[in-house]
Amino acid sequence: MESEKLPENSDAHHEHSSNCNGTITCKDCLDVLDMVIDQEESPTEAFKQHLKDCLPCLEKYNLDKAIKEILHKRCNHQELPPGLVDSIKLRIFDNAGS
Amino acid sequence: MGKQKYTEQEKKDVFNREFMPYVDSMYNFAYRLSLDQDDAKDLVQDTYLKAFRFIESFEQGTNAKAWLFRILKNSFINDFRKKSKEPSKVDYQEVESFYNSDEVDHPITTDLRDDTVKEMMGDEISNALNALDVDFRTVIILCDIEGFKYDEMAKILDIPIGTVRSRLHRARNLLKEKLNSYAKKMGYL
Numbered sequence: 001m002e003s004e005k006l007p008e009n010s011d012a013h014h015e016h017s018s019n020c021n022g023t024i025t026c027k028d029c030l031d032v033l034d035m036v037i038d039q040e041e042s043p044t045e046a047f048k049q050h051l052k053d054c055l056p057c058l059e060k061y062n063l064d065k066a067i068k069e070i071l072h073k074r075c076n077h078q079e080l081p082p083g084l085v086d087s088i089k090l091r092i093f094d095n096a097g098s
Numbered sequence: 099m100g101k102q103k104y105t106e107q108e109k110k111d112v113f114n115r116e117f118m119p120y121v122d123s124m125y126n127f128a129y130r131l132s133l134d135q136d137d138a139k140d141l142v143q144d145t146y147l148k149a150f151r152f153i154e155s156f157e158q159g160t161n162a163k164a165w166l167f168r169i170l171k172n173s174f175i176n177d178f179r180k181k182s183k184e185p186s187k188v189d190y191q192e193v194e195s196f197y198n199s200d201e202v203d204h205p206i207t208t209d210l211r212d213d214t215v216k217e218m219m220g221d222e223i224s225n226a227l228n229a230l231d232v233d234f235r236t237v238i239i240l241c242d243i244e245g246f247k248y249d250e251m252a253k254i255l256d257i258p259i260g261t262v263r264s265r266l267h268r269a270r271n272l273l274k275e276k277l278n279s280y281a282k283k284m285g286y287l
C-alpha cells in the first residue's frame with residue numbers, strides 16, 4: 001500500500017550560516033532561533049554573541065526554550081486505557097493464524 | 099523500497115520488538131489529535147492493525163516510530179477528521195507569507211517571559227496546546243513533545259521541510275498568544 005510508506009531519505013540542508021567573527025542582525029538571529037532551539041543547527045559564535053548583546057532576542061530565546069521544555073515534560077504522557085495493549089495483541093495474533 | 103519477506107513468527111517478533119514499545123507515544127499522539135479517549139483508543143488499535151498488515155513494507159532498522167506516526171496521522175485524517183464537525187481553519191498561503199515577510203517579528207506577546215511560563219501549571223500549557231487548530235497542534239506535538247527532527251516531520255506529514263518550519267513557527271506564536279491570555283487571566287501578568 002503506497003500511501004503507508006515513508007519516502008526515501010531526503011537530506012535537510014541547512015540554509016543558514018554566518019561567519020564566525022561577524023555580527024548578525026536580529027532578523028538573522030530570529031531566522032535561526034527555532035532551528036537552534038530544536039537542535040537542527042548548532043549556534044554559531046555570532047549567534048551566541050548576539051544573544052549576549054540583544055535583550056529582546058535573548059528573552060525570546062529563553063521563552064521559546066522554556067515552553068519547549070515544559071511541553072516535553074508536562075504533555076508527553078497520557079494514561080494508557082487498561083487492556084489496550086492486550087486487545088491489540090489479541091486482535092493481531094488471533095487473526096494471524098498462528 | 100523492496101518488500102521484506104517474513105515468516106509468521108518473524109512478523110510477530112518484529113511487531114513486538116519494533117512497534118509495541120511506542121504504544122505510549124502513539125496513544126499520547128492519538129489523544130492529542132482527537133482530544134477524545136475513545137477515538138484515541140480506536141486510532142491506536144487501527145494503526146497497529148494496519149502496521150501489522152503492511153509489516154512487509156517496513157524495513158527493519160529504519161525509524162519505526164516515524165513510520166507508525168505517519169500511519170496514525172493518515173488514519174486520523176482519513177477516518178476521524180472527516181466525521182468531526184471542525185474543519186481545518188489553517189490558511190497555508192497566509193502561513194507562508196507570514197513567515198516569508200521581511201518584518202522582524204519581535205515577540206507579539208511582549209509581556210510573556212520564561213519565568214512566567216515556568217510558574218504555570220502543566221494544565222495551562224496542555225489546554226493552550228489543545229486549543230490550537232489541529233494542523234498547528236500536530237507540529238508542536240511532533241517536534242516538542244515527541245522530539246522528531248524536521249526531516250522526520252516532513253515525512254510523517256507529507257510536506258516539505260520549509261513548510262514544517264513555517265507551520266511550526268506560526269504554531270508557536272499562536273501558542274504564545276494563548277499562554278499570554280491565560281497568564282493574564284490567572285493573574286501571572
Ligand SMILES: [Zn+2]
Pocket residue numbers: 025026027029050054055056057058
Ligand atoms: Zn536581536
